[in-house]
Amino acid sequence: MIDRRRFVAGLAAGGAGAVLPSWGRAATAELGFAELPAGAAAEQALDALPGKVPLIRKSYRPPNYETPVRYLGDVITRNDAFFVRWHLSNIPEVKAESWRLNVGGEAADKPASFTLQGLKSQFPQVEVVAVCQCSGNRRGLFEPHVAGVIWRAGAMGNARWRGVRPKDVLARAGVKKTAVEISFNGADAGAIEATPDFVKSLPVWKALDADTLIAFEMNGAPLPHFNGFPARLIVPGWTATYWVKQLVDIAVLAKPFTGFWMATAYRVPVGKFPVVDRFITQETAVNTPITQMVTNSLITNLRVGQRINAAQGLEVRGVAWDGGSGVAAVDVTLDGGANWMRSTLGENLSRYSFRTFALRVPKLAPGNYEVMARATSANGTTQTFTLIHNPAGYHHNVVQRIPIVAA
Numbered sequence: 173m174i175d176r177r178r179f180v181a182g183l184a185a186g187g188a189g190a191v192l193p194s195w196g197r198a199a200t201a202e203l204g205f206a207e208l209p210a211g212a213a214a215e216q217a218l219d220a221l222p223g224k225v226p227l228i229r230k231s232y233r234p235p236n237y238e239t240p241v242r243y244l245g246d247v248i249t250r251n252d253a254f255f256v257r258w259h260l261s262n263i264p265e266v267k268a269e270s271w272r273l274n275v276g277g278e279a280a281d282k283p284a285s286f287t288l289q290g291l292k293s294q295f296p297q298v299e300v301v302a303v304c305q306c307s308g309n310r311r312g313l314f315e316p317h318v319a320g321v322i323w324r325a326g327a328m329g330n331a332r333w334r335g336v337r338p339k340d341v342l343a344r345a346g347v348k349k350t351a352v353e354i355s356f357n358g359a360d361a362g363a364i365e366a367t368p369d370f371v372k373s374l375p376v377w378k379a380l381d382a383d384t385l386i387a388f389e390m391n392g393a394p395l396p397h398f399n400g401f402p403a404r405l406i407v408p409g410w411t412a413t414y415w416v417k418q419l420v421d422i423a424v425l426a427k428p429f430t431g432f433w434m435a436t437a438y439r440v441p442v443g444k445f446p447v448v449d450r451f452i453t454q455e456t457a458v459n460t461p462i463t464q465m466v467t468n469s470l471i472t473n474l475r476v477g478q479r480i481n482a483a484q485g486l487e488v489r490g491v492a493w494d495g496g497s498g499v500a501a502v503d504v505t506l507d508g509g510a511n512w513m514r515s516t517l518g519e520n521l522s523r524y525s526f527r528t529f530a531l532r533v534p535k536l537a538p539g540n541y542e543v544m545a546r547a548t549s550a551n552g553t554t555q556t557f558t559l560i561h562n563p564a565g566y567h568h569n570v571v572q573r574i575p576i577v578a579a
């Protein structure tokens with residue numbers, strides 16, 4: 173793989189640039205997203221939080237760190253390489269012994285409180301493999317730019333989560349017929365009082381879905397502090413904004429929740445994206461809360477401008493995921509979309525999981541190629557070729573275009 177700075181320098185010198193298609197001159201992003209203006213999301217500092225390998229630092233306070241792409245080719249993302257995203261700066265060190273989960277609210281019959289041990293021993297434990305992806309993953313690739321953390325492609329990961337079902341826990345507190353939403357609050361708080369507390373709500377049906385979990389394990393280990401120790405919500409198929417970490421309160425609500433992180437943030441314009449899962453009590457005429465992830469993929473083994481040995485052929489590898497229907501296919505082209513080939517999918521760990529894909533071409537004629545991969549979900553939705561702009565920079569699922577050279 174050629175060094176990015178050298179590659180860019182080569183472009184300026186008319187070196188490698190001479191062999192790229194015209195749009196390629198601007199697409200200096202090594203991942204091949206054409207919208208990225210030259211230099212907009214240049215290399216950023218790698219920095220290790222306690223318990224983590226060096227991750228790409230976006231901000232230190234609150235801690236926002238993304239996963240380098242080299243860790244994302246595996247179907248399961250390592251805990252110590254899993255991305256970190258917090259909105260608020262005061263993140264307490266929660267002790268397992270003193271932690272309590274309080275369940276109540278105006279539409280619950282009787283409030284209940286659980287210790288970690290109580291939660292683990294009183295309810296059936298279940299596992300789900302599911303992708304945790306920030307709504308704003310790839311926001312840094314939006315052109316024109318939008319406000320928010322300028323993530324590149326690593327605000328996501330896939331893990332095996334183990335925990336208990338809110339469905340079982342809430343049955344203990346009793347969900348009244350009047351319930352419309354269930355809210356979830358974390359132990360974190362803003363540095364100043366005026367910062368709205370991080371509280372998210374779910375429609376009752378999604379909160380009580382058998383696949384929704386209160387997880388205390390991630391890939392067979394306790395949750396890392398930065399990923400929500402001792403317990404977090406897992407909302408398979410839905411973007412990570414709902415995956416409340418350091419979960420301390422669950423409230424059954426008789427009215428739609430109006431907190432900032434529901435009513436104002438995490439909204440997408442009506443009609444722009446395919447929506448399978450609706451969140452009706454939060455919808456307005458102009459926007460809806462973000463719900464499911466869109467169908468997407470990431471080529472993890474190639475970089476823009478990479479030179480490969482033509483005689484040895486080419487392998488295109490990566491991961492694909494969607495909003496929970498399951499990945500049906502990933503098609504790969506080497507000629508900028510004129511011909512598509514179906515890749516081989518890896519093991520299906522769950523319909524909410526990353527699915528690895530690989531396509532091997534044994535021998536290539538020397539020349540220039542433009543590699544793309546496009547995932548299709550079992551629900552028929554696929555990736556876009558042109559960015560669907562929206563004010564908060566969510567749901568980026570533009571197909572990568574990676575020019576490479578075979579010699």
Ligand SMILES: Nc1nc2c(c(=O)[nH]1)N[C@H]1C(S)=C(S)[C@@H](COP(=O)(O)O)O[C@H]1N2
Nearest residue numbers: 255256257258259306358399412415416417
């Ligand atoms: N308590 C709490 N939970 C939270 C958040 C937060 O700020 N506070 N951020 C959410 C968002 S927007 C994302 S993308 C995920 C990130 O999960 P991770 O840090 O485990 O990768 O956590 C979610 N849960």
Ligand SMILES: [Mo]
Nearest residue numbers: 306307412413
């Ligand atoms: Mo997020």
